[in-house]
Amino acid sequence: MTPPPTTQRAEAPEVLARCRDLVRPALAQAVRRLHPWHAEMAAFSFGWGAADGSPAGGSQGKGVRQALTLLSAEAAGAPAEDAVVGAVAVELIHVFSLLHDDIMDGDETRRQRATVWKAYGTGPAILAGDALFALAVQTLADAPGRYSATAVRQLAGTLADLVRGQADDLLFESRPWDGPEAVQPHEYRWMAEHKTGALLGCAAGLGAVLAGAPATTVDALGRAGRHLGVAFQAVDDLLGIWGDPEVTGKPVHSDLRRLKKTYPVVSVLATDHPAAHRLAALLGTGDPLDDSAARRAADLVEEAGGRSATLAEAHRQLDSARRSLESVPLAPAALGEILALLPFLIDRTV
Template identity: 45%
Template sequence: MTDVEDKQAVRSAHEVLSWSRFGVEPALRGAVERMPESMRVISGYHFGWRDEHGQPTGGNSGKAIRPALTLLAAEAVGSVAAAAMSAAVAVELVHNFSLLHDDVMDRDTTRRHRPTAWSVFGVNSAILAGDSMLALALDVLADSGHPSAQQGMRMISASVQGLLDGQAADMAFEERGDVDLLECVKMAEGKTGALLGCACAIGALFGGGSTQQVQELRGFGEALGLAFQFADDLLGIWGDPSVTGKPVFSDLRNRKKSLPVVAALNSGTEAGRELDTLYHSDHPLSPSDLSRAADLVDLAGGRAWSQARADDLLTRARTHLTNATPRPRAAAELDALAELATHRDH
């Protein structure tokens, strides 16, 4: 990257995400076209490109935060975004593999303002499509021809192991009444922090960054990922369904031990005790129960604590970013993405 490029106007976070989607989507579509037809139909639907009959819809594949981080990390260490394009595609495939499986496990019926893949094609088909995406992600890296492809594959593999461990803990928490905050934070570090850390690290790796830069940008992504999970958990309770595309009180309906919920349950307050009784009752939670549960999380301090922790993690992420000695323009845009991811409405 040249000094002239560094002097170009810094883009806003939304402009960066549009740039990322525009740049990554052709390569992502090309990768998906390599899947078996049975998997390709479901994947095309999940990404919003096709309807349930396989007809083009003109939709997009999501916010593309993770591939944006990968491409910007390559620029941050002095390379060009194109150097990390295969890595960005692999990261996005892994992310969507996890979404397909998450929707099945959570029984969520809506994603991105349309029925989830499992609710249209069936549970087994959605699981298989997710598996196919994961295999494709590794294949994309293997075919990249990049000298660091093997190391990148190990990075992706390690992040998937962390993601799966975090998801397993998240599911186990639903059956337990004694989850503490340290356990819950550790779960989120794996479930979300691992892949965002990988997205930044693999971008720096494919961009030719030093070992220190790769490590610091990984730290940036991991801290951002945990902050992102705090924000996501807040949206899982108080997000507007018309904006998030997910059902109202989705996490509470599934009695998920999300970060604000666990904070409330461990608060020692009267509201926390009432929430515990409601959350562990035998009957399904009615709409009024769900509304009351949301109020109790807020009254017990879970909402305020979660937002404060997200802000602290954003500060930590920025420290890692500074320590990576990034190029100024990429640094400013990574910072803008971090701010957006921590304070968002969907």
């Protein structure tokens, strides 16, 4: 099913803003159920407050996951309000994952501010993440309606996938850069589908579950979200090497400096390009990269086609997401809004 022509890039920000406005009151109400200290750290994570607990106008993120939940409910024929509880649960899980991910990766900044572990300490950040995890499950379990149990089961499966993906991401760090034990592109895609795609798939699927949609519709929307997650991760990987520090809040070539195995690097090292061999030798020393070495590594990745291969992968995943969405009957207006988000997310700069 193809929606009527839309001005996609112009509409996407308005779509996201509409969904954030619908979810924000319920999300704030849920956060108030937490221990006050955890609530303060959660507010800091969401951009609602400063590290001292005072109000702040920090970046609150785009709200992609919550938007997918609401739009999927609308696409399945229900009002967005029916899926707000699912959107809240998804946002809580998303922030839980960011808190723990920042600790594991040692990231000190996010959205132009200190990460929670940097502002409050590692132990408090872990506790806050655990509290958000528990609150997400409780929020769905307490939801009225006949679909709550199905929604909780879907979230539980997603959490299992998410931690599997995170485990593989960490294990990749101990794998060699080249040779038979090197990380292969298909392994990286599997990791990204679970670490990033699982929650986006859950977001879309939960909207359909809470709308009472048939299993075929829930599955199609969930698959679309998973493909979108791999595309989203691919663009994150590009930004981790070539993103503008003024926009991303992280140093240029940050992922290369940390010797992180991202898709641009993995895709290059799987080839026989001469620049790939030079890149493997540079990274294989195990020494942290200084400014000059990081710049040289980025040039080698680009010379061997890593940037173009990653963009191509992102667009392949978007095409798969579109096919999944168009494989089942969906409300045209809501489908059009979901499709409007896809190029906007791939072309993002942060």
